[in-house]
Amino acid sequence: xxxxxxxxxxxxxxxxxxxxxxxxxxxxxxxxxxxxxxxxxxxxxxxxxxxxxxxxxxxxxxxxxxxxxxxxxxxxxxxxxxxxxxxxxxxxxxxxxxxxxxxxxxxxxxxxxxxxxxxxxxxxxxxxxxxxxxxxxxxxxxxxxxxxxxxxxxxxxxxxxxxxxxxxxxxxxxxxxxxxxxxxxxxxxxxxxxxxxxxxxxxxxxxxxxxxxxxxxxxxxxxxxxxxxxxxxxxxxxxxxxxxxxxxxxxxxxxxxxxxxxxxxxxxxxxxxxxxxxxxxxxxxxxxxxxxxxxxxxxxxxxxxxxxxxxxxxxxxxxxxxxxxxxxxxxxxxxxxxxxxxxxxxxxxxxxxxxxxxxxxxxxxxxxxxxxxxxxxxxxxxxxxxxxxxxxxxxxxxxxxxxxxxxxxxxxxxxxxxxxxxxxxxxxxxxxxxxxxxxxxxxxxxxxxxxxxx
Amino acid sequence: xxxxxxxxxxxxxxxxxxxxxxxxxxxxxxxxxxxxxxxxxxxxxxxxxxxxxxxxxxxxxxxxxxxxxxxxxxxxxxxxxxxxxxxxxxxxxxxxxxxxxxxxxxxxxxxxxxxxxxxxxxxxxxxxxxxxxxxxxxxxxxxxxxxxxxxxxxxxxxxxxxxxxxxxxxxxxxxxxxxxxxxxxxxxxxxxxxxxxxxxxxxxxxxxxxxxxxxxxxxxxxxxxxxxxxxxxxxxxxxxxxxxxxxxxxxxxxxxxxxxxxxxxxxxxxxxxxxxxxxxxxxxxxxxxxxxxxxxxxxxxxxxxxxxxxxxxxxxxxxxxxxxxxxxxxxxxxxxxxxxxxxxxxxxxxxxxxxxxxxxxxxxxxxxxxxxxxxxxxxxxxxxxxxxxxxxxxxxxxxxxxxxxxxxxxxxxxxxxxxxxxxxxxxxxxxxxxxxxxxxxxxxxxxxxxxxxxxxxxxxxxxxxxxxxxxxxxxxxxxxxxxxxxxxxxxxxxxxxxxxxxxxxxxxxxxxxxxxxxxxxxxxxxxxxxxxxxxxxxx
Numbered sequence: 001x002x003x004x005x006x007x008x009x010x011x012x013x014x015x016x017x018x019x020x021x022x023x024x025x026x027x028x029x030x031x032x033x034x035x036x037x038x039x040x041x042x043x044x045x046x047x048x049x050x051x052x053x054x055x056x057x058x059x060x061x062x063x064x065x066x067x068x069x070x071x072x073x074x075x076x077x078x079x080x081x082x083x084x085x086x087x088x089x090x091x092x093x094x095x096x097x098x099x100x101x102x103x104x105x106x107x108x109x110x111x112x113x114x115x116x117x118x119x120x121x122x123x124x125x126x127x128x129x130x131x132x133x134x135x136x137x138x139x140x141x142x143x144x145x146x147x148x149x150x151x152x153x154x155x156x157x158x159x160x161x162x163x164x165x166x167x168x169x170x171x172x173x174x175x176x177x178x179x180x181x182x183x184x185x186x187x188x189x190x191x192x193x194x195x196x197x198x199x200x201x202x203x204x205x206x207x208x209x210x211x212x213x214x215x216x217x218x219x220x221x222x223x224x225x226x227x228x229x230x231x232x233x234x235x236x237x238x239x240x241x242x243x244x245x246x247x248x249x250x251x252x253x254x255x256x257x258x259x260x261x262x263x264x265x266x267x268x269x270x271x272x273x274x275x276x277x278x279x280x281x282x283x284x285x286x287x288x289x290x291x292x293x294x295x296x297x298x299x300x301x302x303x304x305x306x307x308x309x310x311x312x313x314x315x316x317x318x319x320x321x322x323x324x325x326x327x328x329x330x331x332x333x334x335x336x337x338x339x340x341x342x343x344x345x346x347x348x349x350x351x352x353x354x355x356x357x358x359x360x361x362x363x364x365x366x367x368x369x370x371x372x373x374x375x376x377x378x379x380x381x382x383x384x385x386x387x388x389x390x391x392x393x394x395x396x397x398x399x400x401x402x403x404x405x406x407x408x409x410x411x412x413x414x415x416x417x418x419x420x421x422x423x424x425x426x427x428x429x430x431x432x433x434x435x436x437x438x439x440x441x442x443x444x445x446x447x448x449x450x451x452x453x454x
Numbered sequence: 455x456x457x458x459x460x461x462x463x464x465x466x467x468x469x470x471x472x473x474x475x476x477x478x479x480x481x482x483x484x485x486x487x488x489x490x491x492x493x494x495x496x497x498x499x500x501x502x503x504x505x506x507x508x509x510x511x512x513x514x515x516x517x518x519x520x521x522x523x524x525x526x527x528x529x530x531x532x533x534x535x536x537x538x539x540x541x542x543x544x545x546x547x548x549x550x551x552x553x554x555x556x557x558x559x560x561x562x563x564x565x566x567x568x569x570x571x572x573x574x575x576x577x578x579x580x581x582x583x584x585x586x587x588x589x590x591x592x593x594x595x596x597x598x599x600x601x602x603x604x605x606x607x608x609x610x611x612x613x614x615x616x617x618x619x620x621x622x623x624x625x626x627x628x629x630x631x632x633x634x635x636x637x638x639x640x641x642x643x644x645x646x647x648x649x650x651x652x653x654x655x656x657x658x659x660x661x662x663x664x665x666x667x668x669x670x671x672x673x674x675x676x677x678x679x680x681x682x683x684x685x686x687x688x689x690x691x692x693x694x695x696x697x698x699x700x701x702x703x704x705x706x707x708x709x710x711x712x713x714x715x716x717x718x719x720x721x722x723x724x725x726x727x728x729x730x731x732x733x734x735x736x737x738x739x740x741x742x743x744x745x746x747x748x749x750x751x752x753x754x755x756x757x758x759x760x761x762x763x764x765x766x767x768x769x770x771x772x773x774x775x776x777x778x779x780x781x782x783x784x785x786x787x788x789x790x791x792x793x794x795x796x797x798x799x800x801x802x803x804x805x806x807x808x809x810x811x812x813x814x815x816x817x818x819x820x821x822x823x824x825x826x827x828x829x830x831x832x833x834x835x836x837x838x839x840x841x842x843x844x845x846x847x848x849x850x851x852x853x854x855x856x857x858x859x860x861x862x863x864x865x866x867x868x869x870x871x872x873x874x875x876x877x878x879x880x881x882x883x884x885x886x887x888x889x890x891x892x893x894x895x896x897x898x899x900x901x902x903x904x905x906x907x908x909x910x911x912x913x914x915x916x917x918x919x920x921x922x923x924x925x926x927x928x929x930x931x932x933x934x935x936x937x938x939x940x941x942x943x944x945x946x947x948x949x950x951x952x953x954x955x956x957x958x959x960x961x962x963x964x965x966x967x968x969x970x971x972x973x974x975x976x977x978x979x980x981x982x983x984x985x986x987x988x989x990x991x992x993x
Contacts, residue, residue, distance in 0.1 A: 012983075013964055013977055013979035014963065033870045034870055036869050036870055036873060037862060037863065038866070039869075040866070040869050043873070044872075047873075069847065080873065081873050084873075084874070121959050121960075121965075122952035122953070122955040122956050123952070123955075131952055134948045134952075135949055135952060138946060138948075139949075301843055301844060301846075301847055305841070305843040340846050341847070342846065342847050342849055343847060343849035345849045345850050345852050346849070346852060347854060347855055347859045348859075350854060350856070350858075351859040351862035351863035351866065352863075354859060354860070355863055355866070377856065384854070
């Protein structure tokens with residue numbers, strides 16, 4: 001069933017998805033471990049964090065790297081591992097509309113995205129909320145069956161409700177826990193009573209889809225003291241992490257990427273409000289106030305280290321996240337909350353290309369690799385020798401161009417490697433670029449002649 | 455004579471009128487006439503103006519013509535010796551030769567003003583200071599001077615080409631101009647003309663390098679600008695500036711967007727871009743200006759100066775008049791406006807100047823200049839503007855090596871193994887659990903939304919094959935899903951499917967069942983494999 005190489009079996013669907021995603025230049029949702037080249041220390045450090053969370057602890061890390069350095073890839077990698085290890089994961093990319101704090105539904109949007117993308121091992125693509133709740137229900141039901149209860153009797157249902165309430169009520173101690181426990185209990189009751197409408201309403205409440213308590217009460221059929229909104233969403237995330245552990249999962253891992261969008265918030269007060277929320281998440285996780293919760297933020301160097309607008313502009317975060325003086329001695333401190341992703345070295349990029357060659361051969365069922373070592377070397381020489389490659393080259397471009405080359409050679413019998421290499425223009429870095437005049441000096445990253453001292 | 459005769463004499467007015475002097479006739483002899491003026495109280499010498507009758511044969515007029523090298527605008531220069539009956543200031547040259555090496559001790563500055571300075575006009579203090587000053591200047595020390603001292607020295611240079619060779623004389627003239635134009639600002643017009651005449655008369659190339667720093671003022675002051683303009687391509691921004699000033703109808707310096715803050719950069723970019731255009735205009739095989747059209751200037755050399763007969767001459771210059779070339783003026787004007795539009799775009803100013811009939815080749819030159827500049831500057835600025843922390847994200851420096859890459863790739867499998875789990879199914883040594891009878895049970899609450907599943911209890915499946923840790927009823931569910939029998943969303947079926955997927959994910963590396971609307975199905979990639987697997991484990 002699996003496509004084999006000499007090292008590790010790669011399941012066929014995963015291999016197909018992997019190659020397709022890489023060819024399109026997007027981060028593969030599955031199969032990332034098979035192209036995890038380099039980053040060994042960083043990966044091990046993050047996996048150790050997951051182990052801590054599984055043991056009841058909590059963690060918060062910042063993955064900081066330039067565009068195309070592999071932040072999103074690393075996030076997907078760790079996400080896949082977390083799913084395999086029985087974690088519940090949730091991921092969301094921040095946008096100008098989705099933030100950590102703020103009115104007009106900006107923060108609630110982030111929460112909804114996270115809950116929509118809840119995933120488990122059995123449901124790796126997301127939408128696992130129902131599955132998570134059902135798993136516990138079935139577990140309790142099986143316990144009752146094992147205990148000799150007749151599933152058709154009233155006693156069965158009564159005992160089931162009692163046990164559900166007993167376990168869920170442990171959540172009432174946390175902030176907003178009473179309403180959270182109440183809704184989940186009512187969700188199970190609705191399942192027992194086969195009330196799909198009420199069940200749906202409970203799911204909507206958990207997803208934060210009610211605008212106010214009145215609307216929630218009307219749909220749920222019972223009063224709640226709160227609805228999930230921009231201000232309290234993080235408290236419910238902590239409740240979900242407690243729930244996941246209670247239901248038998250290892251914990252809840254959040255992946256929040258594209259944090260540079262917080263850096264881009266133009267209003268300083270709004271931006272600092274978001275940083276305050278980030279600080280509270282950081283403090284909770286590192287002080288053990290959120291057992292079973294791991295949070296991984298992804299952002300650019302500017303987002304972290306810019307002292308005017310980045311995290312380092314917020315003194316409380318700067319003092320917690322900046323390197324100590326010993327870190328400047330040239331050694332990497334992997335215990336620091338911040339993991340800096342340096343650009344992959346040329347040899348690591350070459351190793352990546354060689355791995356791709358193997359995977360591609362497996363997918364195509366080739367007995368021999370499509371390119372020789374010498375040809376691969378020539379490809380890398382050309383990719384690394386173009387102007388600006390030493391600063392701008394990313395794994396994304398190398399992968400996309402290499403797979404393009406292989407696909408062309410596969411689909412066109414008359415095409416030769418040497419001819420293609422001579423004609424292939426390498427894709428531009430997916431970064432903000434300078435434009436030739438006429439241009440204005442108002443856009444980000446555009447250089448004005450008049451900004452430069454002569 | 456009676457007593458009344460004296461009375462008549464009383465009325466004779468002739469007796470009381472003053473007597474008229476007897477008029478002498480005008481002396482027209484050829485002997486020199488000296489007009490002697492008594493000196494001042496300080497100077498007991500006599501100050502003299504002299505005129506000497508020209509003994510040159512009036513018929514022997516010397517004339518020579520030549521074509522200047524390196525000046526594309528001047529077609530021909532004709533020099534005709536000046537002939538007159540009298541050699542005005544004839545003694546000046548004689549005195550200049552006598553005084554050529556004269557020096558005096560250091561003394562105080564003595565102001566001196568004269569419309570036409572000469573040695574004979576100098577008082578003793580003035581004379582002392584002049585020779586002291588001249589000696590300092592010859593040593594390269596340009597001490598305080600007056601206009602008249604300066605001009606006196608210039609007259610020496612102009613009138614003594616035999617004592618001071620023109621190749622050295624032009625250098626001294628340029629030095630004087632450079633050093634004294636700040637202190638004595640009114641010398642520009644005279645020097646501009648005298649130097650160009652000096653070069654034309656003595657067939658010396660234009661000393662552009664020495665006057666490049668203030669070439670703009672030179673062009674402005676000069677009456678014959680074409681002499682200086684042909685060297686503009688080698689001068690740099692200053693020369694371009696002068697060329698634009700002469701040929702452009704649009705003055706970019708008056709642009710309101712050229713503020714004190716950006717003035718320096720504005721000038722620099724404007725002139726650098728225009729220099730390319732000017733160079734292309736002047737060096738093209740098909741020049742924009744009409745090269746065949748010529749104009750003639752005829753005048754005396756060294757106007758407003760003291761020129762003796764030895765050097766006085768008349769110049770006739772045939773040249774290409776640039777300022778009158780309409781097409782050239784139009785191209786230069788439009789190029790200046792086009793360049794300014796580029797700068798305005800860079801400043802973020804929306805307003806643009808109208809451009810009409812500017813040939814594409816000049817637009818390209820300007821575009822290429824700014825494009826390269828932005829590219830270079832942005833790369834440089836970007837690099838210079840990179841904060842220190844960016845260095846933390848750079849790749850380590852190392853050379854490409856196949857063996858190094860191989861080692862990295864092999865080691866990465868360890869990471870992959872940790873990520874995907876290293877529990878492989880050993881197919882050869884699989885356990886063979888005995889299939890037990892499983893009582894039929896309802897897995898769903900009977901409901902129209904729930905599916906009905908018929909469990910076939912049989913010892914159908916042989917577990918010699920790897921069962922991935924699934925129980926029998928889970929295997930049955932997989933079998934039914936392959937036949938499309940499972941549908942609906944009961945908690946129990948949901949839970950079992952989750953477990954099946956979990957087992958396959960752990961053992962096999964991927965889930966195998968997905969939801970398709972209200973049905974479940976085997977993922978297409980594994981459909982065939984699952985059927986094969988079911989067939990294998992079925993007896």
